[in-house]
Amino acid sequence: MKRRRFLVSAAATVAAPAIVRGQNLNSRVQIAGIGCDGKGYSDLSEMHGHQKTKLVAFCDVDLARTQRIAKLSPDAPVFQDFREMLAKQGEKIDAVTVSTPDHMHAFIGIEAMRQGKHCYCQKPLTHNVWEARQMSMLAKQSGLITRLGNQIHSHQFYRTAAHAVQNGAIGKVNEVHSWCSATGHGKSFHIDRPKTNAAIPSTLDWDKWLGVAQERPFGEWKVYHPWGWRDWQDFGNGALGDFGCHILDPVFTALNIKKAPTSITADHSGMNEEVWPAQNTVRYVFPGNEMTVGSTLNVTWYDGGRQPSHRGTGFPSDHAFPKSGSILIGEKATMVIPHVGACYLSNAASLQELPGQNHYHGWVDGILSGEQPSDGFEYGGPLTEAVLLGNVAVRFRGQALQWDGQAMEFPNHPDANRYLKRDYRAGWEITPVAPTVAG
Numbered sequence: 001m002k003r004r005r006f007l008v009s010a011a012a013t014v015a016a017p018a019i020v021r022g023q024n025l026n027s028r029v030q031i032a033g034i035g036c037d038g039k040g041y042s043d044l045s046e047m048h049g050h051q052k053t054k055l056v057a058f059c060d061v062d063l064a065r066t067q068r069i070a071k072l073s074p075d076a077p078v079f080q081d082f083r084e085m086l087a088k089q090g091e092k093i094d095a096v097t098v099s100t101p102d103h104m105h106a107f108i109g110i111e112a113m114r115q116g117k118h119c120y121c122q123k124p125l126t127h128n129v130w131e132a133r134q135m136s137m138l139a140k141q142s143g144l145i146t147r148l149g150n151q152i153h154s155h156q157f158y159r160t161a162a163h164a165v166q167n168g169a170i171g172k173v174n175e176v177h178s179w180c181s182a183t184g185h186g187k188s189f190h191i192d193r194p195k196t197n198a199a200i201p202s203t204l205d206w207d208k209w210l211g212v213a214q215e216r217p218f219g220e221w222k223v224y225h226p227w228g229w230r231d232w233q234d235f236g237n238g239a240l241g242d243f244g245c246h247i248l249d250p251v252f253t254a255l256n257i258k259k260a261p262t263s264i265t266a267d268h269s270g271m272n273e274e275v276w277p278a279q280n281t282v283r284y285v286f287p288g289n290e291m292t293v294g295s296t297l298n299v300t301w302y303d304g305g306r307q308p309s310h311r312g313t314g315f316p317s318d319h320a321f322p323k324s325g326s327i328l329i330g331e332k333a334t335m336v337i338p339h340v341g342a343c344y345l346s347n348a349a350s351l352q353e354l355p356g357q358n359h360y361h362g363w364v365d366g367i368l369s370g371e372q373p374s375d376g377f378e379y380g381g382p383l384t385e386a387v388l389l390g391n392v393a394v395r396f397r398g399q400a401l402q403w404d405g406q407a408m409e410f411p412n413h414p415d416a417n418r419y420l421k422r423d424y425r426a427g428w429e430i431t432p433v434a435p436t437v438a439g
């Protein structure tokens with residue numbers, strides 16, 4: 001009997017979800033990892049911990065960074081190019097994890113989904129707004145099981161907070177403030193390209209690491225690869241990109257935020273053309289809904305040590321807010337949601353605790369059952385779009401950018417539209433996903 005395949009029909013770009021369920025219910029979900037160290041190692045180790053998975057192939061542009069993960073599945077072949085891996089091992093691969101630096105999420109994720117692979121992709125879903133829309137459209141059209149890698153979504157802390165707000169613990173919400181202690185550039189210890197360049201490690205294919213980004217020298221170890229890439233506009237998204245999809249996630253879930261912001265205004269501590277600012281404040285205006293007091297909802301983001309004031313929160317000015325987190329100011333009380341910690345209320349009311357779930361296993365279970373878990377790309381896409389719109393606004397300090405989410409443009413600021421999508425390196429372009437009639 002043929003091994004059960006969790007296949008989607010080859011034409012993964014067609015509208016109708018077409019998961020072909022096999023007969024052999026004892027079969028495992030066969031997973032290939034793309035980006036195998038750093039967070040990739042933890043993603044794949046978690047997937048490996050599910051009883052019905054098998055790690056069948058690994059890809060990392062730096063072969064030295066596949067050694068740890070290979071110990072979990074020594075027979076799995078190792079590749080430096082994910083396209084070669086899909087071409088040679090595609091028949092065996094049901095699903096992929098994408099845990100590379102942000103600038104390659106969409107290029108890899110879209111190709112894998114086009115080949116019918118279920119996809120678990122690290123946060124932020126993509127590096128720019130256009131890519132996020134492409135990923136969520138393709139996920140919707142294909143019926144593939146997807147999940148954003150913001151695992152705290154399934155943690156008891158965030159689940160408890162969202163559940164409590166949904167059940168009226170603070171009443172309708174007036175405003176939200178979210179913040180993160182990390183700075184926009186603090187990982188690479190550079191604010192400009194290094195003047196000297198170390199030899200490229202023999203294990204690393206630097207050209208493939210650059211991928212969609214324009215060529216540049218390797219620099220020094222950790223300036224870009226590994227880890228330091230976060231600081232750089234070409235590869236990462238600073239503190240907002242790194243933490244926004246975590247910290248704003250319980251806000252989006254609790255308040256049913258499904259519509260795009262209509263206006264975004266940013267202030268920051270100064271920036272150049274290379275790295276993200278050390279400190280940001282980004283003010284979003286979202287359309288209101290049944291969870292909000294008014295017809296609009298103000299959500300303000302702070303990073304790099306900036307934090308909201310205590311005014312209107314019901315907490316005394318000497319109350320220390322957590323280093324990172326959110327406050328939701330409601331009609332009845334204010335909720336503080338630490339990142340990552342148990343939420344608490346200004347009126348000290350106790351809350352019903354929800355158990356945590358295994359985010360990684362939830363994706364695997366979704367593949368097995370055919371049911372899309374929460375936090376698929378249809379959720380993670382708009383969340384990522386909102387986060388990354390903040391970084392477009394950062395480029396136009398102090399100017400309110402009006403946003404038309406459906407048309408995907410800034411009607412009052414056409415100049416800003418060019419930051420919705422990058423200039424792809426020749427040979428690394430992403431073919432757009434055709435919208436369906438239903439959108």
Ligand SMILES: NC(=O)c1ccc[n+]([C@@H]2O[C@H](COP(=O)([O-])OP(=O)(O)OC[C@H]3O[C@@H](n4cnc5c(N)ncnc54)[C@H](O)[C@@H]3O)[C@@H](O)[C@H]2O)c1
Pocket residue numbers: 034035036037038039040059060061062065080082099100101102104122123124149150151208209211225226227228242
């Ligand atoms: N969910 C979380 O809590 C969490 C935590 C850390 C990082 N992340 C996310 O995980 C991703 C990776 O971050 P990191 O800290 O592990 O970075 P990293 O630089 O330490 O590791 C990235 C890995 O991907 C490999 N890689 C790079 N380009 C590749 C490509 N084109 N194909 C295959 N492999 C490639 C690198 O060689 C490296 O092994 C990012 O999107 C980041 O935002 C999420």
